[in-house]
Amino acid sequence: MFRQNQKEIKSYHQKYFRPSCLRALNLRFSTWDFFAAFYDKTHDQIKIPPQLTITPEDTVLNYFSILREAENMGGRSCGTIGQAKIPFPIAYNFLSREYQNKLSYEGYVQSFSGIGHTSLIKLCRVPDGKRGIRFFYEIETIVGAKGKNAEYFGYSYGFISLVHGEEGFRISEIGKIDEDFLCAPYHGWDQDGEAVVEVKYGHWCNLIQHIYPTVRNEYIKNIYFHGKDGADYCFIFAVLSNGTDIEIAQFRKGGNDEWKQVDRKPEEECVRNNETH
Template sequence: MQKRKKMDMTSYHQKYFRPSCLKALNLRFDNWEFFSPFSEKAHDQINLPPELTRTPEDTILNYFSVLREAENMGARSCGTVGQARTPFPIAYNFLSKEYQKILSYDDYLKSFAGIGHTSLIKLFRVPNRKKEIKFFYELETIEGFIDKRAEYFGYSYGYIQLIHEKEGFRISSLSKFEEDFLCAPYHGWNHDGESVLEVKYGSWCKLIQQMYPTAKDGYFKNIYFHGTDGADYCFIFVTLTNGTDVEIAQYRKVNNGSWIQVYMNPEKECLTENPLQ
């Protein structure tokens, strides 16, 4: 009798939970043993092992790995989903003490209403002159509600800031924006990086003298132009799952000098009224 091959759990998760082509990044705790010591504890009874938060990257990857199989969508006909609500009290302890004062555990739990599975599909550190620890992320979630017997995939993105506390790096703020799949086809210019620059810095600010070819690397876009002020500019965008380009950073270079990060706001600097409002 032929021996049955042991199931590759990574392939299993990718097959059933991942319709997109990007690999999930939050796969650190692909076992039941990690959650067992926390299963009967409330959020204020949990102390995270220090190795989970030694670096900013560890904190974020471990945070989303804990949340990967967290479920807050009501009873499902197939029985228990993932680790049910066990991961939420653990994940809450990745937040800084000050952040927890602003966001109670009950409100934190409510923010996951309708979510049954979470895959982290994009993560990178955002450059900034203030030396803040800031990351960009994108999530793919399986969502559904008890009054609608169907699940669907949702996509969102945002920014995470971290600080170092005595116990390690903790999340001090987290923003989240839901992605839409209808606005871009009908109102495309504000979703496409090249068009954004041509409209805002060309038509509004009269700053573009010549656009250069866009350099693409995976989901990153580096868009260059030569300015009417004699300087060169580079804008970095990241492309979301829904095709929208999100601006991440701006750089300016004069003659043969170095690229210097800048922070320009065309709505405030070039217009008296914001046409997007």
């Protein structure tokens, strides 16, 4: 019976909350049973069960699963939305102590102003040896329109960093950028990964000898080229719901060496240097 109910609940969420074709990833807590233990507790009275933060992936998925039905819309005429504000104090405890010192609980809840539902639709761990554990993510939210008794779908993306402590993994930083659906169709090359590589490393830096065919796996693009310096390069992009490609990592391989992560900045290395000569 429990499995059947879980399946029905997941189908219910997909039917009413999902305009995009991507499957929602944050469906781990679909019943009241989980939230019941926290409903009367404040954020400083909550202790996250350790099994929720054993791995970085589990930490992020559980965090967004808790936030899925959190709402901060200022009330709707149809009654209670999801789990109302009960998820916020739970989710806040997924942040590291250092992050909480920078972001108060009140500020954290305010950052969700207008949002009534959140679906995590993309999650990819980003290779980042310098900055530790890091993920790219994209969310689809139901947002209340100001001054109207109506909602619309909004899309945002960003990067999440995590640290490991005695109590498991915790989120040490979250970046969030709202997606625009008008710039890509009307404006240029910097929305497209292949064009970005060709312009920045071909025209600006004069580094490209030849470009290899793009390798795409769902929403991840790997763009390779062989450089005039004899090395091979790989640039990894994530494709957003609005069609824009976002660079998430760079790698260089010289001769028979292994791939090494790099952080080239063509705007500084090529454009500014050319302007000063």
